[in-house]
Amino acid sequence: MVTLSDERIDRIIAEDVPYLDLTSHVLGIGDEFGEMEYFTRETCVLAGVEVAERIAAKLGCEVAKEACSGDRLEAGQSFMTVRGSAAQLHQAWKVCLNVFDHLSAVATKTRAMVDAVHGVNPACEVLTTRKSMPGVKDLLIEAVVAGGAYPHRLGLSETVLVFDHHLTFFGGFDAFVEQLPSIRPRCVEKKLFVEVDAQRAIALARVNAESARACAKSEGAIPWTGVDGVQVDKLSVQELSELVKELRSIDPRLTIIGAGGINPGNAADYAATGVDGLATTAPYTAKPIDMSVRMRMAE
Incomplete structure (x- = not known):
């Protein structure tokens, strides 16, 4: 797959998380531990897994991959689980989701x-x-x-x-x-x-x-x-x-x-x-x- 530098991954994160997850900080839940499961509501061809893995890892999360880029997914299927603190999970949430949403769309249309x-x-x-x-x-x-x-x-x-x-x-x-x-x-x-x-x-x-x-x-x-x-x-x-x-x-x-x-x-x-x-x-x-x-x- 395409090689992305650490600087590139940092810039992707910084677009959505320039400093911290302010909401988790204000609520005082940042240190609570949990997990986040990504799933699709549509049948699609998955893309962006490698990018999302690196983003989540950069934010301190532990990633358990359940599918790979190029895999066909059915509606409702889970494809990646991320574990970490509430602050880490919320920082990774939308950045990774945006990668999955957009890249999987391109991959799906391409595969068709x-x-x-x-x-x-x-x-x-x-x-x-x-x-x-x-x-x-x-x-x-x-x-x-x-x-x-x-x-x-x-x-x-x-x-x-x-x-x-x-x-x-x-x-x-x-x-x-x-x-x-x-x-x-x-x-x-x-x-x-x-x-x-x-x-x-x-x-x-x-x-x-x-x-x-x-x-x-x-x-x-x-x-x-x-x-x-x-x-x-x-x-x-x-x-x-x-x-x-x-x-x-x-x-x-x-x-x-x-x-x-x-x-x-x-x-x-x-x-x-x-x-x-x-x-x-x-x-x-x-x-x-x-x-x-x-x-x-x-x-």
Whole structure:
């Protein structure tokens, strides 16, 4: 899972507990010992367990885990019990609950999309984009992975992905294709992808095929000058299906990603087109799962 620093855990706690649990202090119950049981009111895919464990432990609680991130839970099922003083339990209560509510929602929506996609195309993966709420990417990645998907791009420092905006400054698509032989060597350790429309995708597939033929005819003197994949944005299912067939006939090695408007309602249809992956932002809009806690005094 995602590695979170102690400082990150401290900042998550500080959002809700900047100093102390004032209510427990005023009531004079802070030192009473008890336990707190987390449970879900909805069927869901659990996420955030590792984060919540560290939060509770940081606050001095003892954690007994009953389920793991990625587990499917039924309504009413308990999944974690925390023991400690009343002050410690109340400090951990909402911080951990918020982690569970929100991350489990993302994981649940993600798993629904993954199951739908794999049901029609096991070779197609759900890929979540970097269009997430700033400041919580690490937590969202935890949820996405728990749901069975993969991050599409973790940031601009990863895969080389060329958009129209880049081409605006580069001199256009034709100039890009013309200079591919000089661009390609700079991606010696990285994948080179381009977001394109149908016609440009076909053009790049043909460039790949020409490059492959040239490499095959040479004795190693001619380098590979094609692209690794294309990301096709906002085509209808029918249009994408026809395009995938054409691209596969030109260059079967080309990785094809479908993007733009992919959601739980249409993910299976887009996966059935034969693409290798679907880039989506949909899981990030999941409604929080209804979860709660039961607290009791220690016997």
